[in-house]
Amino acid sequence: MRFLGGERRRFGIVHVDSATQRRPLKDGALWYREVIKRNGLRENQMRRPTLEAVAARAGVSRSTVSRVVNGQTTVTPDIRDVVMRAVNELGYVPNGAARNLVTQRTNSVALVVSEPPNRVFSDDPMFSTVIRSAGIELEAVNMQVVLLLAGSPESHARVETYVAGGHVDGVMLVSSHGADPLPVALTRLRVPVVSYGRPAVPVAMPYVDSDNVGGAAAVRHLLARGRRRIATIAGPLDMIGGQDRLAGYRDVLRDSDRRSIIAVGDFTRESGAVAMRQLLADDPDLDAVFAANDLMAIGAMHALRQAGRRIPDDVAVVGYDDIEAARYTDPPLTTIHNPHAEQAAAMVRLLLGLLADGSADPSIVSTELVVRTSS
Amino acid sequence: MRFLGGERRRFGIVHVDSATQRRPLKDGALWYREVIKRNGLRENQMRRPTLEAVAARAGVSRSTVSRVVNGQTTVTPDIRDVVMRAVNELGYVPNGAARNLVTQRTNSVALVVSEPPNRVFSDDPMFSTVIRSAGIELEAVNMQVVLLLAGSPESHARVETYVAGGHVDGVMLVSSHGADPLPVALTRLRVPVVSYGRPAVPVAMPYVDSDNVGGAAAVRHLLARGRRRIATIAGPLDMIGGQDRLAGYRDVLRDSDRRSIIAVGDFTRESGAVAMRQLLADDPDLDAVFAANDLMAIGAMHALRQAGRRIPDDVAVVGYDDIEAARYTDPPLTTIHNPHAEQAAAMVRLLLGLLADGSADPSIVSTELVVRTSS
DNA sequence: GAAACGTGGGGGAGCGCTCTCTGAAATAGA
């Protein structure tokens, strides 16, 4: 092994079986008592330098060091240099908790992902895109993202307590479905909250959404290609995204006097495959399908192939989102480009505006049809 | 619009163009001054109740309230009830910053994702799996995940400062490549750090890895299938994962007296396609390819189809990771199942052990060949 | 019945920082 590790640490390779892996863990709150007790003074000795220490070394007051560290300009250059030297020599870094306590600000925001359990295990790239984009945008202004998973009802209480505890300056809410109590609960906390996509419940919460005409554009495209029996695989109808994309589909078909053929999925590949099989059973002659996201489109393509249909010759397929994978399906998937990264960045800006001056200028990012060979 | 929003907030839909979206943002640290100034006393009035307030209402001391809130058992049931009533009436939630300051513990850990920029925009589900699994595991012990992106050199300083600032109790490092200074820098900070996968540089840091014999198993499988010219698309060679999987490939081929045919990718689909084309140009007669991850395998399949090769008839393809998408390729992809979720959970447990008592029992999760129809 | 012990609650220090207030020194003005 290559660990050079210390006294009490044991290193080495151990194969763990699933039983061991699943053992319950002690509550976080319990440890620190034990740890403090065990480490006793040692902890004190190796404590990081404080403002006080830097001040002593530089021969100035705490206030002055604070001013220097925070970049205030009312400090004479000479003194500034002396302080900076002391800071570097001691390796001083301000203590975040102390700063948060007095400023009442944490410079971090929560990203609350409120997703149903079945989606947790599907690997929808939407989530990683949002997380990443929001993270990048926040880091540009020196703020951090705290990820809060709110999949289960129990975790809701945890999330609420965390937010109410003043750990974050604001909240970004992603993917809430109709019955989700979180949007309402969070707004009651008097903490700035914004939503990724229009909230499914009526609540006074600024949001950034994407232009939902995409669903309509997809169907018009299929119509223009001469398709006559166009089915759709809708997303969960308790989510706004699911509703809106379905509405777009319906509107266009109604206008062109065609029948709607609808199956409902839950945004996972598996559900797309299941829905496609059902659609095929309902109407064997369908010649096109519009899926409310790419993952379901991929599942649908899989089911179509298994049923012996050629794409796009027998059945045309259009997805939604334009995830990277859409470029690599066989054939490449026609889809609606939905700029999740931009939308996430816009959400961050919305929240920052709220934090800075209470302003909330929502924005809508626009979608665009990307025609590939599946249609 | 459905915003019911307050006085100074402006709601409404505004289309933003990319130029506006990209405007630079004020530094986080600058606002709070403005905000404090602007809000003045109002902020004070609506401050959340403190321990003091609860104590006053319950007619006991701060200490007693603290004991009750923290679940200490040395409080008489009567008093406990009185305090709890006051807590509920006031809606008291302990202030996190104050608690962190005095306990020197934050109950949150950082997940540092140190990934090269080109991978940021590829949607590798590995990252979301790790993030999600680690998050779930930590929430079980009431701790939070703070996501720190360390893609660029500039962001390294930010990450270091953040960690040094005591904002987190420990650090989980993901996906570091050879030249990454972060592992070394972080260990110097005297903060518990664990790594997802063996660090690429020799450093005293506990890690959880996956059993890298997978590469070998994949190649043996292809050999058993009667394939004679087996190529590989390796991952970045400055990452341990890339090295190890390549080593497995090489070892098996050497033992069976066959020639290695190697191209290098960077774990993205695009790079897999590029590498496949190159491989095909180098050796048009190859009859199998082992890609170091599924994303590259998907890219390779795409390139093979474009080159008119049938899979698996002409060329067999094997991937690595067994991401969800591998089940939905055409044909479904044979791959090495790599339990990222389990590995992430094990990493969390490793870190928690370190935090609790300095113990670090590393573990290796095992991989397994999953045969589908691409080979 | 006095001394010893145990038990539950209050007092108060202090975690590390920011920021207002104050005062000293430097500069300007008369």
Next chain:
DNA sequence: TCTATTTCAGAGAGCGCTCCCCCACGTTTC
């Protein structure tokens, strides 16, 4: 030369919480 004004550093009061220490009050022991 003396006062008015500005500039810049220090003193000190908290931010909201935890936890050590101690005291008051029972309860036991000899």
